[in-house]
Amino acid sequence: MQNIRVIQAQxxxxxxxxxxxxANTQLPCMVRGLLQDARAKEPFAPAADTxxxxxxxxxxxxxxxxxxxxxxxxxxxxxxxxxxxxxxxGLLEDAVNAGxxxxxxxxxxxxxxxxxxxxxxxxGDNTPAVLHVRLMEGDRIRLTVAPKGFGSENMSRLCMxxxxxxxxxxxxxxxxxxxxxxxxxxxxxxxxxxxxxTFERVAQLAKEALIELREGPHPDPxxxxxxxELLEEINALGIGPQGFGGRTTALSVRIKAFxxxxxxxxVAVNVGCHVTRxxxxxx
Numbered sequence: 001m002q003n004i005r006v007i008q009a010q011x012x013x014x015x016x017x018x019x020x021x022x023a024n025t026q027l028p029c030m031v032r033g034l035l036q037d038a039r040a041k042e043p044f045a046p047a048a049d050t051x052x053x054x055x056x057x058x059x060x061x062x063x064x065x066x067x068x069x070x071x072x073x074x075x076x077x078x079x080x081x082x083x084x085x086x087x088x089x090g091l092l093e094d095a096v097n098a099g100x101x102x103x104x105x106x107x108x109x110x111x112x113x114x115x116x117x118x119x120x121x122x123x124g125d126n127t128p129a130v131l132h133v134r135l136m137e138g139d140r141i142r143l144t145v146a147p148k149g150f151g152s153e154n155m156s157r158l159c160m161x162x163x164x165x166x167x168x169x170x171x172x173x174x175x176x177x178x179x180x181x182x183x184x185x186x187x188x189x190x191x192x193x194x195x196x197x198t199f200e201r202v203a204q205l206a207k208e209a210l211i212e213l214r215e216g217p218h219p220d221p222x223x224x225x226x227x228x229e230l231l232e233e234i235n236a237l238g239i240g241p242q243g244f245g246g247r248t249t250a251l252s253v254r255i256k257a258f259x260x261x262x263x264x265x266x267v268a269v270n271v272g273c274h275v276t277r278x279x280x281x282x283x
Contacts, residue, residue: 005082005139007283009090012143015281016077016099019145021107023279024072025065027058030213031190031251031276038188038241038248047246051188054241054274069186069275072109073147075100075129076211082138093131100145101125112150132204146211146278152185152271158203161265170195170267171230177269178234178250183243189250190272191234195265196258202266209256210270211278218255227253241274 032055039051061068077096081087087095104111104126111126136142157177161169174193181189192210194202218224231253240246251274260266 003139004084004086006086006088007141008088009092009095011283012079012087012092012095012141013099013102015143015283016096016145017103017106019143019279019281020075020100020103020109020147021065023145023147023277024067024069024107024109026062026279027068027275028213028278030215031274032058034251035188035274038251042241042247044240044246046244047240047248050241050244050246051248058275067109068277069149069273070110071149071151072104072112072126073149073277074113074153075104075126076132076146076148076207077129078132078134078142078144078146078211080134080136080142080144082136082140084137084139085141087141092133096129096131097127100127100129103145141283142280143283144211144278144280149273149275152181152189152273152276155181155185155271156206156269158199158206158266158268160199161267163263163265165265167226169265171226171233173267174230174253174269175233175237177271178239179237181271182239185271186242186273186275187239187250188241188248188274189234190274190276191230191250191253192270192272193230193253193255194258194268194270195255196260197266198260198264199266201258202268203270205256205258206268206270209254210272210276212254213252213276213278214254220257223255223257227255 194205239249
């Protein structure tokens with residue numbers, strides 16, 4: 001029988017704290033690379049200057065360990081937990097929230113969470129986090145912290161299409177979402193697209209597609225071609241960096257699909273800004 005590995009809740013708290021700070025101050029290498037590539041290809045001077053400022057801002061944030069954006073987001077945390085792990089000394093959710101509270105307090109990050117969506121009232125430490133727990137093989141825990149700002153989150157959309165609307169309905173919805181978003185999500189955007197599943201699963205797919213920031217082509221050539229087609233159509237909108245026009249409205253479109261019911265075709269788009277952040281660590 002496989003030995004059970006013990007991980008202390010305090011280790012989780014300490015790791016989440018550091019990930020909160022790093023995710024808010026360091027732009028992922030892949031996002032930086034996409035911005036640099038967009039800058040190299042941008043002939044429109046106002047758009048090129050804007051991309052230069054975006055890259056300079058990211059450098060200042062990393063060098064000074066200060067937030068890339070004043071909206072340090074709601075902490076979205078993925079915990080991929082090995083089946084051969086035992087967490088000792090506390091509950092996983094409590095450990096994660098303790099780490100978020102410490103990270104946002106000690107890192108001097110803006111605390112943006114209200115305790116009730118209608119009655120409001122700031123919680124004071126940016127908790128609770130949105131926690132997704134996924135079981136996996138092995139005796140490790142992989143933690144990913146992805147702060148999500150709401151300039152972009154507010155532009156995200158979900159639609160329960162009918163199967164008759166098909167591929168064209170999906171494409172129309174994705175492009176329409178980007179067009180309606182306009183300059184609001186601080187473009188150039190990153191788009192995570194979920195297709196299939198159920199009402200709640202399709203939203204999860206879109207978030208996962210956005211946060212995982214997959215490099216390289218989609219493993220399914222069908223969806224790889226669709227990602228490229230959608231990216232081209234969205235960039236043809238001409239919204240451009242920060243809405244000033246230009247060639248780059250979106251840096252990437254990433255799709256995740258899941259089986260669905262014969263009577264449905266759910267689609268969701270999770271919009272990310274040019275500061276689509278995440279940091280991961282393994283215990």
